[in-house]
Amino acid sequence: xxxxxxxxxxxxxxxxxxxxxxxxxxxxxxxxxxxxxxxxxxxxxxxxxxxxxxxxxxxxxxxxxxxxxxxxxxxxxxxxxxxxxxxxxxxxxxxxxxxxxxxxxxxxxxxxxxxxxxxxxxxxxxxxxxxxxxxxxxxxxxxxxxxxxxxxxxxxxxxxxxxxxxxxxxxxxxxxxxxxxxxxxxxxxxxxxxxxxxxxxxxxxxxxxxxxxxxxxxxxxxxxxxxxxxxxxxxxxxxxxxxxxxxxxxxxxxxxxxxxxxxxxxxxxxxxxxxxxxxxxxxxxxxxxxxxxxxxxxxxxxxxxxxxxxxxxxxxxxxxxxxxxxxxxxxxxxxxxxxxxxxxxxxxxxxxxxxxxx
Numbered sequence: 001x002x003x004x005x006x007x008x009x010x011x012x013x014x015x016x017x018x019x020x021x022x023x024x025x026x027x028x029x030x031x032x033x034x035x036x037x038x039x040x041x042x043x044x045x046x047x048x049x050x051x052x053x054x055x056x057x058x059x060x061x062x063x064x065x066x067x068x069x070x071x072x073x074x075x076x077x078x079x080x081x082x083x084x085x086x087x088x089x090x091x092x093x094x095x096x097x098x099x100x101x102x103x104x105x106x107x108x109x110x111x112x113x114x115x116x117x118x119x120x121x122x123x124x125x126x127x128x129x130x131x132x133x134x135x136x137x138x139x140x141x142x143x144x145x146x147x148x149x150x151x152x153x154x155x156x157x158x159x160x161x162x163x164x165x166x167x168x169x170x171x172x173x174x175x176x177x178x179x180x181x182x183x184x185x186x187x188x189x190x191x192x193x194x195x196x197x198x199x200x201x202x203x204x205x206x207x208x209x210x211x212x213x214x215x216x217x218x219x220x221x222x223x224x225x226x227x228x229x230x231x232x233x234x235x236x237x238x239x240x241x242x243x244x245x246x247x248x249x250x251x252x253x254x255x256x257x258x259x260x261x262x263x264x265x266x267x268x269x270x271x272x273x274x275x276x277x278x279x280x281x282x283x284x285x286x287x288x289x290x291x292x293x294x295x296x297x298x299x300x301x302x303x304x305x306x307x308x309x310x311x312x313x314x315x316x317x318x319x320x321x322x323x324x325x326x327x328x329x330x331x332x333x334x335x336x337x338x339x340x341x342x343x344x345x346x347x348x349x350x351x352x353x354x355x356x357x358x
Contacts, residue, residue, distance in 0.1 A: 018173050025170040026285040029060050031277030032166045039270040050305020055159030061294040062122040066167040072160050079156045083130050083149035090138035108197035116189030132220040136207050195340035196227045221302050222329035229295040242292050249296035250326040253303035
C-alpha cells in the first residue's frame with residue numbers, strides 16, 4: 001500500500017484494511033447507539049425514549065472521534081443556557097406569537113449560518129433540537145413530569161456516555177480523515193441559512209397556529225434533520241433521493257412499530273433495533289452519501305420513538321397519523337428547497353466524489 005494511503009485513508013484503495021475497518025466501526029457505533037440507547041431508555045421509563053439515542057447519533061455522525069471532557073462540559077452548559085433561554089422566551093412572548101416567531105427565526109438563521117460555514121459541529125444540531133422541543137412543547141403546555149430543560153440536559157449527558165461507549169467498543173482506526181468526511185462549506189452560506197430558517201419557521205408557525213399540529217414535534221424535528229443533511233447541497237440529483245430515503249426511514253419505523261406491538265419485549269426490541277441500526281448504519285458509513293442514511297436513521301428514531309413514547313399528548317394519535325406528518329414535513333421541505341435554495345454544483349475537484357443517490 002502506498003505511504004499516502006496510510007496517512008490518508010481517502011487515498012487508500014476501497015478494499016484496504018484501514019478503510020474497511022473505518023467503515024465497519026462507524027456503522028457498528030451507530031447500530032450500538034440505536035439499539036442499546038433506545039432499549040435502555042425504554043427500560044428506564046423515559047418519557048421521550050428516542051432523545052438519548054438520537055443525540056448520541058448526532059455526536060457519532062458528526063465526528064469519528066469521541067468528544068473531550070471540555071467539549072462535554074461546554075455542551076452541557078450550552079444545553080442548560082439555551083434551553084432556559086427558549087423556555088423564558090415562551091413564557092414572556094407566548095401571548096405575542098409574532099414577536100416569538102421573529103426571535104425564533106433569528107435564532108434559526110444564526111444556527112443554519114453556522115452549519116453552512118462548517119462551524120459549530122454537533123452543537124448546532126443540538127441547539128436546533130432544543131429550540132424545536134422547548135418551543136413546540138412549551139407553547140402546547142405539555143407536561144413531561146419534569147422540566148423540559150432537565151430532560152434535555154439528562155438526555156444529552158446520557159447520549160455522550162453512550163457515544164463514549166460506542167467509541168470504546170468500536171474505535172476509529174486513526175489516520176488523517178478523508179476530505180469527504182469533513183463538513184461541507186457553502187459558497188453562499190447566508191442565502192442558504194435564510195432559506196432554511198424560513199422553511200423551519202413555516203413549520204413552527206403551523207404548529208403554533210393549528211391545533212391539529214400543536215404537539216406534533218415530529219414535523220419540525222424531521223425538517224431539522226432534512227435541512228441539516230448538507231451533503232445534498234452539492235448535487236441536484238441527490239435532493240430527490242434524500243427525500244425518498246428519509247421517507248423510507250419512516251416506513252421502516254412503521255413496520256418496526258407493528259412488530260414491536262405484536263411482541264412487546266425488551267429482548268425483541270433490542271434485536272429489532274440492532275438489525276435496523278446495522279442496515280442504516282452500514283450505509284451511513286459511506287463518506288459520499290452516508291449523511292443521508294444517517295439522517296434517515298434519525299427519522300426512524302423520531303417516528304418509532306414517538307410511537308412507543310408514553311407522553312400523554314401523543315397517546316391519542318395513531319401511528320399512521322405520524323407517518324402522514326412525516327410526509328407533510330418532507331413535502332414542505334421539498335417545496336421550500338425547490339423554491340428557495342440555490343443548489344451549488346460541485347467544483348471540478350469534487351466531481352469524482354459526488355454521486356447521486358441510488
